[in-house]
Amino acid sequence: MKTPKEYRSPITVFDRKLAERCTRGRVIIIDDDEEILSALTALVEMEGYACETYVSALSYLQMLNYNRPCFPGPCCVLCDVKMPELGGLELQSRLAELDDTPVLLMSGACGVQEAVSAFHAGALDFLIKPIDADTLLIAMDKALVVSAERYSQRVRKVTLAAQIATLTERERDIARRVAAGQTNPAIAEELGIALRTVKLHRQRAMEKIGAVKMTDLVRIADEGNL
Numbered sequence: 524m525k526t527p528k529e530y531r532s533p534i535t536v537f538d539r540k541l542a543e544r545c546t547r548g549r550v551i552i553i554d555d556d557e558e559i560l561s562a563l564t565a566l567v568e569m570e571g572y573a574c575e576t577y578v579s580a581l582s583y584l585q586m587l588n589y590n591r592p593c594f595p596g597p598c599c600v601l602c603d604v605k606m607p608e609l610g611g612l613e614l615q616s617r618l619a620e621l622d623d624t625p626v627l628l629m630s631g632a633c634g635v636q637e638a639v640s641a642f643h644a645g646a647l648d649f650l651i652k653p654i655d656a657d658t659l660l661i662a663m664d665k666a667l668v669v670s671a672e673r674y675s676q677r678v679r680k681v682t683l684a685a686q687i688a689t690l691t692e693r694e695r696d697i698a699r700r701v702a703a704g705q706t707n708p709a710i711a712e713e714l715g716i717a718l719r720t721v722k723l724h725r726q727r728a729m730e731k732i733g734a735v736k737m738t739d740l741v742r743i744a745d746e747g748n749l
Contacts (some may be wrong), residue, residue: 544573545594548667553577553602566656580606580614599666604630604637612640623673625666683747686732697721698728702744
């Protein structure tokens, strides 16, 4: 019987280079015009980013359903608005239900209403073809920065949830009261416990959730729904 180690695929030079590109940023380009895909891919890869291309929005959604593993790093989607079966606006709506990957939309012939709808739905930018290289790179860089920030926020929420989960019911109750502005004496009187007990639980709670100052506790209580 083969061991799990024997089933692992060897790490190739291509894998290492792709991982480096993904660390810098991964750009998903979706357009039914293969010439445009080729031109945009060349530009994106020339800047040192990883690039994936799809000739339809449906093929990209199908790929997402496979939960294919990929190297970590910020990611954004650049999608044409007008495509057969599923357009950019519809894809943007579906992606919003799946994750928070930033979306850039592009079109060669669109109305103002489409651009307005895209922005209202959360698109970071709406680019008009033919797209100037500098304009695209600026929009893409912005989207990747947003992606990195959103990832950091998700990690922070998970970390806070884990820290808050370590609190006892008493520690959590007292931390919540302190964050709401109650003083130690007021908490002690309301709960019918000694003042030193309140101070002890407060100190332990702040240590567990990484709060050094009162402002830290207030912020953590708000971010972590303490």
